[in-house]
Amino acid sequence: MTLSHIEHVVREFFYGTRRSLKSHLAPVIIMSVALFILGLFFVGTANMQEVIRLAHAKVGLTAYLAGGTTSEERSRLRETIQSMPGVLAVDYVSNDEALQRFQRQLGGRSYLLEGVQGNPLPAALEVEVYDDFKTADRMSALAAAIGGGNGVDSVIYGEDWIGQLERWIYFFVAVDLFLGLVLGLSTLLVVGNTMKLALESRKDTIQVLRLVGATRFQIRLPYLFEGAILGLLASGLAWLCLYQTWQFAVARLAGVLFLGTSGVLLFFLLGGALGATGSMISLHKYLKVSRA
Amino acid sequence: MISFRNVSKSYNGQQAVHDISFEIRRGEFVFMTGASGAGKSTILKLLHHDIFPTSGVVQVSDHSSDKVKARHIPYIRRKIGFVHQDFRLIEDRTVFENVAIAMRVVGEHRKKIKSRTLEVIADVGLYGRAQDKVANLSGGEMQRVAIARALVNRPFILLADEPTGNLDPETAGETYNLLDRANLGGTAVLVATHDLEMVRLSGHRVLHLDGGTIRPRTIPRAGARPMRRTAT
Numbered sequence: 001m002t003l004s005h006i007e008h009v010v011r012e013f014f015y016g017t018r019r020s021l022k023s024h025l026a027p028v029i030i031m032s033v034a035l036f037i038l039g040l041f042f043v044g045t046a047n048m049q050e051v052i053r054l055a056h057a058k059v060g061l062t063a064y065l066a067g068g069t070t071s072e073e074r075s076r077l078r079e080t081i082q083s084m085p086g087v088l089a090v091d092y093v094s095n096d097e098a099l100q101r102f103q104r105q106l107g108g109r110s111y112l113l114e115g116v117q118g119n120p121l122p123a124a125l126e127v128e129v130y131d132d133f134k135t136a137d138r139m140s141a142l143a144a145a146i147g148g149g150n151g152v153d154s155v156i157y158g159e160d161w162i163g164q165l166e167r168w169i170y171f172f173v174a175v176d177l178f179l180g181l182v183l184g185l186s187t188l189l190v191v192g193n194t195m196k197l198a199l200e201s202r203k204d205t206i207q208v209l210r211l212v213g214a215t216r217f218q219i220r221l222p223y224l225f226e227g228a229i230l231g232l233l234a235s236g237l238a239w240l241c242l243y244q245t246w247q248f249a250v251a252r253l254a255g256v257l258f259l260g261t262s263g264v265l266l267f268f269l270l271g272g273a274l275g276a277t278g279s280m281i282s283l284h285k286y287l288k289v290s291r292a
Numbered sequence: 293m294i295s296f297r298n299v300s301k302s303y304n305g306q307q308a309v310h311d312i313s314f315e316i317r318r319g320e321f322v323f324m325t326g327a328s329g330a331g332k333s334t335i336l337k338l339l340h341h342d343i344f345p346t347s348g349v350v351q352v353s354d355h356s357s358d359k360v361k362a363r364h365i366p367y368i369r370r371k372i373g374f375v376h377q378d379f380r381l382i383e384d385r386t387v388f389e390n391v392a393i394a395m396r397v398v399g400e401h402r403k404k405i406k407s408r409t410l411e412v413i414a415d416v417g418l419y420g421r422a423q424d425k426v427a428n429l430s431g432g433e434m435q436r437v438a439i440a441r442a443l444v445n446r447p448f449i450l451l452a453d454e455p456t457g458n459l460d461p462e463t464a465g466e467t468y469n470l471l472d473r474a475n476l477g478g479t480a481v482l483v484a485t486h487d488l489e490m491v492r493l494s495g496h497r498v499l500h501l502d503g504g505t506i507r508p509r510t511i512p513r514a515g516a517r518p519m520r521r522t523a524t
Contacts (some may be wrong), residue, residue, distance in 0.1 A: 004405070019384060065296040205382050212394035212441065213370035215363070 005218065012209075012222035016202055017229075023201060024230055025277070027194040031234030032241070034187035035271050039242040039259070041183060042267065045176050047257050052169055059134040059165075061127040061143060061157040069151040071122070077151050078125060086133030086142060092124045095119050122153060136163045184274075191278030195227060199282050206286045216287050223279045231275020235268045293318045293480065294449060296345075299348035301334050308334040309504045311348070316482060318448070321475045323491045324484045325509065326501030332484035336451050339482070341365045342375055353448065370398055373442030373479070377454035379434045381441075383427040387418055390426055391440045398445055416457065416470055432463030439470050449480040456487055459522040464490070 017024075063081070065074065074092065081090050093101075100123040103110045129142065139157050147155040199206075211218050246258045259267060294316040301308045309331040316322055324332050337343045338350050341360065350357040355368050381390050388409055395405040405463060413422050416436040421429070435455060442450055452471060456464030468490055475481045485491065489497055500509030 002399040004396060004399045004401060007402070008393075008399075011396070015385070204380070208380055208382055208390075208393065209397065210366075211369070211374055211380055212397050212445075213366040213368075214397040215366045218366075220396060 008218065008223045009225075010204070011252045013225050015044060016222055016226055017292050023197065026197070027275075028193060028234045028237070030194050031187070031191050031231060031271065031274060031278075032237040034127070034183070034190060035238035035274070036241050037229065037234055038180075038183050038187065038270070039238055039267060040245070041179055043242065043246065044261065045172070045256070046259065046263065048172055050257055052165070052172065055165055056131065056169075057096070058225065059139070059158065059162060061129065061146065061155060063125045063127060063146050063149075064153045065124060065160060066151055066153040067122065074123075074125075074153045077149050080149060081125060081127055081146055084142065084145060086129050087127055089128040093124045093125045093126055095121045098122070098124065134162070136166055152285070165193060165237075169205045175247055179243070184201060187274055188277060188281070191231075191274055192281035195275075195278045196282035197284075199223070199279075199286075203286060206283075210287075219287065220280065220283060223283050224276050227275040227277070227279025228272040229275070229276075230272065231271040232268060235271025238271070239264065239267060293353060294382055294482075295349075295351040296335070296338075297349045297351070299338065299340060299345045299350055301331075301343065302346045309338075309501075309505055312504075312506055313348075314499055314506060316449070316480055319475070319478050319480055321472070321481045321494070321496040322483070322499060323494065323496055324482060324499045324501065325486070325488065325491060328486075330501035331500055333453055334504075336374070336453050336482070336484055339449075339451060341368055352387055358414075370394075370445060371447050371449075373439075373445070373447040373450040375435070375438045375442050375450065375452040375455045377457040379431075379438045379458075381426045381434055381437055384425065386423050387413060387429070387437050388422040388426055390437050391444050394444050399406075401442040407516050408444060409440075412444045413475075415443075415464075416440045430463075430465075431458050432460075432466065435459060435463070436470065439467070439474070443474055443479070446480060449482065450474055452481070452483040452485075454485055455483065456485065456490070468494070 045275075063077075065077075069077075078090050078092065081087055096119065102121065103113065106112060127142075127146065129139070133139070133142070136159065140159065141164055143155040143157050143159075146152060206219060218250050243258070246256065250256045296312050296314050296434075299312045300310050312335070324335065326332050334343070335369070338345060338357070339352060341357070342349050344350075344357055345441075352368055353371060355364065360368070380456050382393075385393075391413055392405050392409045395408060400408075410419075410422060413419060416439055418433060418436055418440070421433070426434060429437065439450075439455075450471065455471070459467060464487065471483065472494075498509060500507055
């Protein structure tokens with residue numbers, strides 16, 4: 001590509017943008033609305049994933065020790081568990097510490113323990129596992145292995161809700177993919193059709209460019225830029241609306257997450273890509289070569 | 293340089309041209325006559341690679357229609373000038389921009405684009421109008437711009453589809469003069485026209501189309517009544 005080719009592309013871009021300024025208003029607004037809905041969906045998904053992540057982080061395993069377990073047995077057991085696959089760390093919680101925690105949890109209602117003689121709580125080993133190990137199957141296998149060790153009275157790991165959490169995660173991933181796909185495709189269709197109307201006024205230019213021997217690439221490039229810039233503008237508008245909506249929500253519900261830096265970048269990238277793709281879809285009918 | 297070998301073209305089963313064969317040599321001026329729907333525009337579109345034959349082969353320079361790849365078509369078009377009855381100009385741009393666009397597409401240097409574009413604009417008699425918007429020109433002037441654009445890259449052939457169809461007789465005569473001058477410069481010219489008077493006066497070779505095939509045709513002498521087609 002020569003300097004003159006680049007100049008041609010830039011010229012065509014400016015001519016085209018100047019000419020279709022009014023007709024571009026509709027695609028920008030429609031893209032903004034579509035991107036705003038997509039953005040709401042992204043933010044909703046991000047918040048849902050955060051809830052799931054927090055719940056997932058709490059997944060662990062507690063092995064209660066049998067009464068009378070010696071410190072030597074405890075150390076051996078701890079080493080054995082530490083060497084098991086998937087185990088990140090093992091912490092010993094004495095029965096005194098367990099009682100203190102319980103009292104802290106009861107807070108103002110610690111008087112409930114006043115009638116209790118001595119310390120009824122057992123000592124325990126708290127087992128932290130790697131994230132990819134926090135599945136119902138693996139946790140169950142790990143619990144069985146730990147439970148079979150000398151000095152272990154019982155093992156708990158929240159077997160009921162881990163399975164439920166897994167099902168929720170699968171459900172959200174499926175809903176995410178489905179809605180993302182449907183929203184993405186419908187946005188693309190709307191953008192493609194609206195851009196088609198905007199390009200209708202410029203078909204004479206495309207016709208002339210074909211007549212004088214412009215390659216498909218030379219014809220497409222200015223429109224590709226134009227579509228991408230319109231998409232970026234629409235992303236900006238949608239982002240502003242999204243930000244205002246988030247501020248409104250966060251004032252009423254603390255802790256609501258917004259898109260992070262990479263999310264915002266992805267959002268703008270998506271807008272640019274949607275605009276460019278929409279532009280390409282609408283150009284297609286003018287560039288068809290038929291051998292029939 | 294250009295040859296049609298047993299070319300047929302159908303649109304949805306409807307035959308537009310049938311088993312056509314002819315050649316155009318370098319620097320030749322050829323008229324193509326025939327009633328509306330006889331297949332004149334189809335032949336021009338086949339030459340410009342806007343459409344492809346249903347059977348047979350169209351040869352343009354080194355490119356054969358049965359072997360050419362879609363990505364090569366723009367490069368073939370750059371060697372062909374094409375003038376249409378409806379001018380095909382970008383009306384909100386200047387005369388200069390309308391002509392220069394053909395050189396920009398080719399990737400010529402800016403200085404060369406400027407000098408050559410102004411030279412061709414002057415050649416077609418529009419010197420001083422280079423910065424005028426095309427929308428402000430008369431029909432004859434628009435056709436001159438279209439001819440200038442078609443010639444700016446020094447094509448080896450100039451195709452013209454009813455170039456004087458929208459023009460008054462005087463302006464039509466000026467347009468033919470421009471085509472003649474291009475031909476004297478070495479460019480082959482193929483003109484599809486209804487203007488039998490101009491064909492008669494020119495003395496150039498004539499391809500007469502009738503119902504999608506080439507038939508011999510006698511052009512009436514000046515003063516004689518226009519003849520009906522001579523069947524063979």
